[in-house]
Amino acid sequence: xxxxxxxxxxxxxxxxxxxxxxxxxxxxxxxxxxxxxxxxxxxxxxxxxxxxxxxxxxxxxxxxxxxxxxxxxxxxxxxxxxxxxxxxxxxxxxxxxxxxxxxxxxxxxxxxxxxxxxxxxxxxxxxxxxxxxxxxxxxxxxxxxxxxxxxxxxxxxxxxxxxxxxxxxxxxxxxxxxxxxxxx
Amino acid sequence: xxxxxxxxxxxxxxxxxxxxxxxxxxxxxxxxxxxxxxxxxxxxxxxxxxxxxxxxxxxxxxxxxxxxxxxxxxxxxxxxxxxxxxxxxxxxxxxxxxxxxxxxxxxxxxxxxxxxxxxxxxxxxxxxxxxxxxxxxxxxxxxxxxxxxxxxxxxxxxxxxxxxxxxxxxxxxxxxxxxxxxxxxxxxxxxxxxxxxxxxxxxxxxxxxxxxxxxxxxxxxxxxxxxxxxxxxxxxxxxxxxxxxxxxxxxxxxxxxxxxxxxxxxxxxxxxxxxxxxxxxxxxxxxxxxxxxxxxxxxxxxx
Numbered sequence: 001x002x003x004x005x006x007x008x009x010x011x012x013x014x015x016x017x018x019x020x021x022x023x024x025x026x027x028x029x030x031x032x033x034x035x036x037x038x039x040x041x042x043x044x045x046x047x048x049x050x051x052x053x054x055x056x057x058x059x060x061x062x063x064x065x066x067x068x069x070x071x072x073x074x075x076x077x078x079x080x081x082x083x084x085x086x087x088x089x090x091x092x093x094x095x096x097x098x099x100x101x102x103x104x105x106x107x108x109x110x111x112x113x114x115x116x117x118x119x120x121x122x123x124x125x126x127x128x129x130x131x132x133x134x135x136x137x138x139x140x141x142x143x144x145x146x147x148x149x150x151x152x153x154x155x156x157x158x159x160x161x162x163x164x165x166x167x168x169x170x171x172x173x174x175x176x177x178x179x180x181x182x183x184x
Numbered sequence: 185x186x187x188x189x190x191x192x193x194x195x196x197x198x199x200x201x202x203x204x205x206x207x208x209x210x211x212x213x214x215x216x217x218x219x220x221x222x223x224x225x226x227x228x229x230x231x232x233x234x235x236x237x238x239x240x241x242x243x244x245x246x247x248x249x250x251x252x253x254x255x256x257x258x259x260x261x262x263x264x265x266x267x268x269x270x271x272x273x274x275x276x277x278x279x280x281x282x283x284x285x286x287x288x289x290x291x292x293x294x295x296x297x298x299x300x301x302x303x304x305x306x307x308x309x310x311x312x313x314x315x316x317x318x319x320x321x322x323x324x325x326x327x328x329x330x331x332x333x334x335x336x337x338x339x340x341x342x343x344x345x346x347x348x349x350x351x352x353x354x355x356x357x358x359x360x361x362x363x364x365x366x367x368x369x370x371x372x373x374x375x376x377x378x379x380x381x382x383x384x385x386x387x388x389x390x391x392x393x394x395x396x397x398x399x400x401x402x403x404x405x406x407x408x409x410x411x412x413x414x415x416x417x418x419x420x421x422x423x424x425x426x427x428x429x430x431x432x433x434x435x436x437x438x439x440x441x442x443x444x445x446x447x448x449x450x451x452x453x454x455x456x457x458x459x460x461x462x463x464x465x466x467x468x469x470x471x472x473x474x475x476x477x478x479x480x481x482x483x484x485x486x487x
Contacts, residue, residue: 007207008200009335009407011414012191013277048277050192050417052485084270085320085418114192118417120276136279149265174281177272180265 016119016135018107020168021100024124024131024140027166028096031126034162039096040125042184045089045103047110048118058113059087062106075102080183086120088183096124107135123182129159132179139170149180193414194484199406206400207344213392214347220385224378238349242342243300250298250450256286256308267314270323271307274330277415283307283333292436293317293429296450297329298338305333316432321425324412328422328452331411337404344400348393354386394465401467409474410481419478419485429453430471 005012032038049055059079066077066089075093082088091102103122110118119135129144129152142159144152156176160169170176221231261268267285275282283297283305293312299305307329309322317325332338413419433453441455448454454468463470469477 006334006336007340008203009331009337009404009411010195010200011193011331011334011407011411013414014279048273048417050485051420051482052192054192054486055417083319084273084323086273114190117191117277120273134276136276149261149268172281175276177276177282178269179273180269 013117014136015111015116016107017138018104018111018119018135020138020140021104021107021122021133023167024133025097025100027163030163030166031131035126035159037126037129039099040127041092041094041099042125043091043099043103043123044182044184045091045106045122046120046179046182047087047089048120049085049087050115050118054113055115055118058110058115062089062109065109066102066106069102069105073098073102075099077102077106082181082183090184092184099124121177121179123179123184125182125184129155130179130182131159131163132176134170134175134177137170137175138168139175140167141170141176143176143178145178145180149178151178192485193410193481196406196410199403199410203400203403203407206396206403210344210393210396210400213389213396217347217351217385217389221382224382224385226378226382234350234353238346238353242346242349250296251286251306251308254288254290254308256288258306259285259287266319267309267322267326270319271326271330274323274327274415278327278330278334280330280334283330285309287311287314290440291315292440292455293432293453294455295325295329295452297332298450299333300339300342301336302333307333312432312436313429316428317425320416320418320421321428324416324418324422324425325452327412327415328408330415331408332404334411335404335407337408340404341397341401345393345397348390348397351386351389351393354382355390358383398465398467402463402469405468405474406477409478413478413481419482423475423478426453426471426474 028039063079073093074095075091075098077089077091080088080090089103089106091099093099093102107119107122110116121135122133124131129142132141132143134141140163142156144155144159146152163169259267264285271285272282280302283299283302284307286306286308288308288310290310291312292310293316295307295309295313297305297307307326309325313322313325409422412422416422430453433455436455448467454466
């Protein structure tokens with residue numbers, strides 16, 4: 001969003017950057033050893049929906065393709081609409097590499113169809129916390145929710161410091177947007 | 185299949201061009217104003233003083249005053265978790281830091297954004313808005329305000345109205361300023377004519393800029409409506425929110441209305457009775473025009 005976009009009141013939502021997602025594959029070992037926090041086997045992709053027939057068709061196509069490819073990849077996928085009108089593509093699998101591939105495949109389909117701006121974030125579940133990939137900024141940040149919409153900030157800070165050498169961690173903590181109540 | 189180069193929401197070049205023309209006209213008007221002040225040999229020191237007073241009051245007081253005088257209270261995430269959740273997601277889509285939220289205790293449903301840059305921005309919603317809108321309509325209204333923040337509308341309108349405020353200051357402080365000018369130029373004569381010229385020029389600039397600034401304000405509203413549709417992906421949610429706000433606005437008491445009237449330029453929806461103002465003089469486009477603009481956007485999305 002540059003100066004002229006603001007001056008002329010143009011709203012443009014950049015297409016999500018999908019390439020950095022794979023960085024978590026190599027960082028997964030660090031997370032397991034340094035944080036002694038194994039991958040829970042659950043991950044999800046959160047999408048903002050668009051109100052037109054084209055988008056609805058893409059959502060259906062995505063389910064079909066994921067169902068088909070589920071036969072080759074040892075993962076299961078399902079989708080979930082949340083109270084705020086966002087759609088979650090949920091992927092379960094023991095190996096984090098398979099989960100990453102399934103998430104990447106989904107994100108790519110959304111992007112190819114021309115709705116890359118709908119990609120909000122991908123979440124990977126760990127013990128009591130999530131690692132969030134922001135498609136807007138191509139960075140990761142930790143999210144450790146506690147009851148009644150509180151965050152365990154000191155734990156998030158520690159996780160970020162530990163993972164900084166192996167992952168592109170979001171530098172601006174104001175962009176560590178909370179994603180409350182992930183459905184997994 | 186869409187080509188990946190063009191976003192699903194397309195763009196509105198016409199709106200940008202109309203904004204540009206309005207801003208150029210304002211710039212030309214203000215340049216002419218400065219030229220007249222120059223020709224009339226208004227003492228530089230006096231002019232600098234007036235400009236400093238206006239700049240100071242505009243920069244330091246504008247949005248603080250709005251927040252204080254409306255009796256708004258900041259809402260913490262634990263006080264309004266759902267509202268913060270909506271704002272956090274919108275902020276992530278818009279790629280700006282999540283703005284603070286405040287609540288104004290009035291039954292009139294409305295919302296406004298203040299702050300010169302995204303870091304200090306505050307979105308204020310009224311009690312009535314929270315009571316009447318469903319979550320998706322609330323999201324659309326918050327996205328409209330978020331677009332105002334992203335487009336830096338407080339700064340843009342503030343800048344656009346700067347010389348208009350200088351002109352109106354001159355018109356109002358005519359006798360005092362005229363006296364000072366007379367003192368400043370001594371007894372070289374022809375003073376009354378020059379003072380009269382400055383006063384007339386200020387009056388003309390004030391009147392024309394009033395219409396131009398309001399035109400610009402309406403274009404910024406269209407841009408914010410469009411931004412809301414793009415951020416939420418649902419133009420229909422804003423349309424239904426605007427209709428609900430309009431309906432309850434007509435039922436709002438005159439007392440609540442008067443209390444809010446001073447802040448109209450900031451609101452998502454102006455606190456005035458329908459047809460009490462011609463659209464050229466209004467800060468916001470009419471409901472009909474806003475709804476049909478959103479409908480056109482929805483139509484384009486289906487292609």
